[in-house]
């Protein structure tokens with residue numbers, strides 16, 4: 316009896332410690348980035364173009380990252396949602412399983428390999444471009460979008476879908492009018508988390524959209540300046556001003572990711588509440 | 595062009611059944627038409643009169659190799675409520691789900707035999723399931739309003755699925771809510787979510803949703819088993835009122851309920867129909883010994 320008590324206690328304490336450790340790591344990362352980066356943030360930093368020497372900023376990199384993420388989202392989100400609708404609503408047990416398994420493998424592919432693949436496919440024989448970078452990010456996003464949307468579509472209770480069918484709606488109509496609206500906030504959550512993940516990716520961009528001028532570029536057929544490659548580049552220079560700016564850019568990036576995940580979580584909480592009532 | 599409009603054959607698959615049997619709304623009016631409420635305008639529902647027969651002939655249903663319904667012959671008569679009773683797992687739900695062809699939505703499930711709506715085999719070749727489900731509405735054990743839709747939109751959903759003209763929808767939603775005995779409770783809050791209603795109200799919302807498309811037949815699979823006694827009583831009263839308008843079959847576990855609502859009772863056991871007859875006779879003087887044992891609570 317006393318022994319079981321002791322084991323209980325030990326397990327409890329180690330779990331707590333592990334959880335605290337995770338929180339501590341996050342806190343240390345956030346605090347040190349904030350300490351080193353927050354001071355860099357001012358209007359010039361956000362609007363000036365990148366530069367190799369002197370002060371400059373990350374304005375053009377922010378715009379380029381916005382374009383890259385936007386294009387990647389336009390490619391990955393619709394395709395990912397269609398895959399999710401297929402695997403959760405239409406696929407047979409076996410084909411659904413195979414597709415989800417393939418998505419899991421794709422999700423596990425190291426992103427530098429995705430980068431090399433896109434490099435070989437779209438850059439060799441052509442030139443670096445924003446399109447190639449967007450394709451790389453889309454490949455990172457696709458399995459995340461498809462898997463998370465699959466999970467939330469599968470959460471919609473079968474008896475709700477049955478109600479649509481029994482009213483004379485076809486399977487497609489039921490999916491579009493009943494199942495997708497019920498799961499919508501969860502699906503948006505999945506898409507936002509995928510964006511948050513892709514916005515911080517460097518490896519898929521390093522080979523395909525990294526040699527860019529220190530100018531505002533908005534044409535995706537040219538290499539686009541972007542935040543993550545800029546952080547990499549600034550932190551490689553010997554110039555302490557640039558180091559500080561790398562921290563500044565990192566701070567912006569992490570604020571954006573944090574904000575996205577908070578919005579995403581609150582949306583998914585809303586969906587769970589709604590489904591909780593439908594269960 | 596020298597053809598008469600009436601010579602045009604209806605090719606739209608959704609209207610296949612419609613073209614072969616007149617719509618229930620066009621059926622002769624009841625001898626004493628139900629009084630019209632001043633708030634809810636007249637609609638087909640109020641003119642509806644239960645006239646349709648469902649006849650199951652040698653119906654078999656399977657889940658893979660599990661033979662769940664074994665050659666049932668049974669009719670649901672218009673103007674009467676048919677209760678289906680029997681122990682858990684005897685195939686009651688499976689049988690009624692064959693009528694609106696929901697059974698075939700389950701992977702690996704199939705069925706055999708005939709399900710006649712008057713003289714049209716609902717399982718026949720070329721009959722569209724969408725049309726079948728417009729004629730045969732269903733209410734489930736668990737109230738299942740659409741979670742994202744308002745009270746109004748829930749009831750309107752079936753009308754929208756079937757392409758009812760916009761300007762008819764409001765009247766028909768109101769009439770369906772009235773028919774489901776919900777109008778007084780939801781008047782003025784139709785835009786609130788359907789999920790904001792109580793369990794019993796949600797179930798009546800589901801009944802309204804099924805009635806809105808003016809079905810000829812209404813299947814109810816244990817519609818009260820998740821409800822408290824007061825809500826149950828309301829739905830039982832409702833069944834009594836609706837049976838003049840639509841042919842009703844109710845699956846129930848509750849023998850008192852069958853006694854209260856049903857004119858005819860059918861008793862099933864392990865996938866077979868043991869006996870069917872007037873409810874009174876089934877409960878007092880059944881022909882089959884197994885029915886007697888079941889209704890007196892000796893098993894099940």
Ligand SMILES: Nc1ncnc2c1ncn2[C@@H]1O[C@H](COP(=O)(O)OP(=O)(O)OP(=O)(O)O)[C@@H](O)[C@H]1O
Pocket residue numbers: 657660662680681682683684685686687688689700847
């Ligand atoms: N989705 C399904 N897949 C496989 N087998 C099923 C499925 N649904 C029901 N069955 C089987 O079919 C048989 C009849 O089940 P059914 O649900 O029709 O019984 P029931 O009379 O409605 O029971 P209850 O009163 O518990 O609702 C049972 O043996 C059951 O195990």
Ligand SMILES: [Mg+2]
Pocket residue numbers: 686687688815
């Ligand atoms: Mg059942």
